[in-house]
Amino acid sequence: MAEDSSLSSLEFSSSLPPPRTRIFKIIVIGDSGVGKTCLTYRFCAGRFPDKTEATIGVDFREKVIEIDGEKIKVQLWDTAGQERFRKSMVQHYYRNVHAVVFVYDVTSAASFRSLPAWIEECRQHALGQEVPRILVGNKCDLRHLSQVSTELAQQFADAHSMPLFETSAKNPHGGEEGGGRNSSDHVEAIFMTVAHKLKSQKPLQLGSDTSAHRCLVQRESAIYSPRESKTNCAVSGPQ
Ligand SMILES: Nc1nc2c(ncn2[C@@H]2O[C@H](COP(=O)(O)OP(=O)(O)OP(=O)(O)O)[C@@H](O)[C@H]2O)c(=O)[nH]1
Numbered sequence: 748m749a750e751d752s753s754l755s756s757l758e759f760s761s762s763l764p765p766p767r768t769r770i771f772k773i774i775v776i777g778d779s780g781v782g783k784t785c786l787t788y789r790f791c792a793g794r795f796p797d798k799t800e801a802t803i804g805v806d807f808r809e810k811v812i813e814i815d816g817e818k819i820k821v822q823l824w825d826t827a828g829q830e831r832f833r834k835s836m837v838q839h840y841y842r843n844v845h846a847v848v849f850v851y852d853v854t855s856a857a858s859f860r861s862l863p864a865w866i867e868e869c870r871q872h873a874l875g876q877e878v879p880r881i882l883v884g885n886k887c888d889l890r891h892l893s894q895v896s897t898e899l900a901q902q903f904a905d906a907h908s909m910p911l912f913e914t915s916a917k918n919p920h921g922g923e924e925g926g927g928r929n930s931s932d933h934v935e936a937i938f939m940t941v942a943h944k945l946k947s948q949k950p951l952q953l954g955s956d957t958s959a960h961r962c963l964v965q966r967e968s969a970i971y972s973p974r975e976s977k978t979n980c981a982v983s984g985p986q
């Protein structure tokens with residue numbers, strides 16, 4: 748009998764679900780060519796891609812990071828900047844999103860001027876004010892070609908209550924290629940900052956209502972704000 752009960756407790760413990768990994772869905776948006784694919788690739792693969800083509804629809808990149816002993820899956824949605832490649836996907840970008848990264852290219856004043864339109868798109872998709880937004884000026888390795896001053900970008904960021912990061916997906920340690928300047932933010936640090944912010948905003952909820960369960964019951968049509976979503980279920984692909 749004693750043997751039986753120890754067997755069943757062994758079976759029970761081995762059938763427990765493995766520790767869950769929360770998913771933070773972060774969308775990266777901005778004009779075509781600003782470097783969204785390169786930035787997300789740099790964060791997830793750790794290097795600048797050899798070659799990129801215009802993104803069609805969306806590409807997903809994921810990286811599991813650890814914050815305070817908790818494993819978190821950062822799921823980056825590398826969206827298409829070209830209208831014709833994004834229009835059928837836009838509503839999926841914004842569904843259950845946890846944070847938004849706006850990207851402009853420091854060598855393109857036009858990409859900076861487009862930012863209000865990207866912010867407006869977020870508004871139209873009813874993104875809650877609690878969803879963190881950050882502003883990233885990319886291609887800082889080409890400072891000598893810069894068309895957007897840090898001061899101007901900072902004013903814009905302040906006006907929209909966003910932190911500003913200036914970086915380079917190509918040379919994330921900053922500065923001109925081969926030069927000595929070292930003023931850019933590291934790509935890794937930027938996404939880690941977002942993840943830290945999300946983690947502090949969404950403390951891990953313990954209890955029977957597990958993330959796996961919620962993911963299963965979450966309906967495609969269900970719209971809820973990330974604040975309501977205590978367990979951060981995110982879809983794993985285009986819906
Ligand atoms: N010098 C420099 N070039 C970059 C950097 N980031 C991206 N690029 C280049 O900019 C071009 C566009 O980069 P992508 O990452 O494909 O741009 P995107 O924003 O994803 O464009 P879409 O997919 O069309 O929306 C490519 O030729 C990249 O090599 C950077 O930090 N520095």
Ligand SMILES: [Mg+2]
Pocket residue numbers: 783784785800801802825826827828
């Ligand atoms: Mg792209």
